[in-house]
Amino acid sequence: MRRPWNWRRVNRAVHRDAGYLVAGLTLVYAISGVAVNHRxxxxxxxxxAPETRRFAPLPVTDRETMAAAVVTALSLPxxxxxxxxRAPERIELYYDGWSVEADxxxxxxxxxxxxxxxxxRESNYLHLNEPKGAWTWIADAYGVLLGALAVTGLFVLRGHNGLAGRGKWWVMAGLLPVVLFLLLRR
Amino acid sequence: MRRVAASLVTIAALAASTPAFPAETKYGAGVGKAQVVKISELMARPDAYVGKTVKVEGLITAVCPRRGCWMELASDKEFQTIQIKVDDGVMVFPLEAKGKVATAEGVFTRIDVPVERVEAMKRHEAEEKGVPFDPKSVKGPEVIYRIQGTGAVIR
Known part of the structure; x- marks a missing residue:
């Protein structure tokens, strides 16, 4: 027998499944969020981590000769x-992904x-939408799901622990720092 | 159920994998069809170019080690470079771009830096490079010319 339509039951189901769906990416965004906040x-x-190395001083000549001399002096590959x-006595050598600066x-x-x-690295790559293209759509869908998770979360419980009870105070507590910050900083 | 889980893990791994640095990468708006101006020409007659959009090309000799918010291009003249500065997060130049060639476009800008700001800048630069700050490197107020970048192509 079919159960009658109950919006709270649908709300709970959406909240539960959306929660499972976005759990992984939320962790990725959370970790990357903290990391890039402190850029x-x-x-x-x-x-x-630069490594300092010393060698016997070399004569200042032309760029090619100096580069070859530094390669030999430091046994570079x-x-x-x-x-x-950068200056007559300062030469920089560039290899694939690494470099040497020598005086x-x-x-x-x-x-x-x-x-x-x-x-x-991978988390920031996704969080900052470096790949662009298809990832933009995936990230948009994730944003919509996260919004749905927040809204449905407000209506999961009823009564004392619901939005009409203590829930409204927690919602306000969550908004308070945002409002205060904007009021004080703008 | 196991198959679904395995597929999801595979998709996640593929999505999260960072591709190798491609042969040519566009940053921001990229570059237009305007002719490249030699960096030595910009530095020889800077006031003629201030406020104008210019396109330059050169070897990448340095990249902002923390935020990738600037890169420095070598001039066609020895010992000379120019900085391409972008707003934080708008474009992120990768550290591994050092030693590659870039074509960059943006507005040529003059910045008059008072002596106290010069000291702060040099201190910050030394900190970023992980080398000790040398107070002797501050010789008075400075005029800096740089390009406020709108786009670049690195290859």
Whole structure:
């Protein structure tokens, strides 16, 4: 026998299944959200740890000769893809994904090999919609589902714990920092 | 049920995988068909270009190590570079772009920097590069010319 239409039952079902559906991506966005919030303090995608190396000082000549001399002095794996001189004695060598900055007069070089942060790199890639294209639509659908999750969540319970009871205070508590922040900062 | 779960995991893994750096990547609005202006020409007669949209090309010698919000292009003249600055998050230049060639477009801008701001900038630059700040590098107020980028293509 068919059960009569009950909007609360449908609401609960939508809330439950939408919750399962967006759980994974919500975690991805949550982790990436915290990571990119602090971009001023760190690079959320890669770890940059420059390594200082020393070598016997070399003469200042032309760019190609200096590049070859630094490669030999530091036993680097072959000539770089490209190079640049920032000052007569300072040469930079660029390899695939890493680089070397050397001061040939001082005999000091900095080797920088950025390493991707696993999980975070992929999370930020999706969160910041770097792939664009199809991902834009997936992210939009996720946004709609998240909205549905929020709205249906308001009406899951009735009575003392429902929206008419303590629920309304929690909703207001959640909105309060947003409103206060906007009022005080604008 | 197991098959559905396995399919979902596979789709998620594919979606989350970051592709390798492609041969040519467009950032922001990309670049138009205007002729490339030599960076040495911009730096030789900067006031003639201030406020104008210019297109430049050069080897990427540095990228903002934290936010990817700027990159520096080598000039055709030795020891000279120009910075392409973009608003945070609008375009993110990847660190691995260093050593590749970029064509960038944007508005050529002049910035008059007072001495106290020069010190703060140099301090910040040193911090970003992970090297100690040298107070001797501050020699007074500076004029900076840079390009407020609207788009770029890196290859």
């Amino acid at each position: 001023a303090d760190w690079n959320p995608n890669v770890i940059v 072959g000539l770089p893809r490209s190079s640049f001189r 040939v007069t001082a005999g000091v070089a900095t080797v920088t090999r950025p390493r991707e942060r696993p999980v975070l």
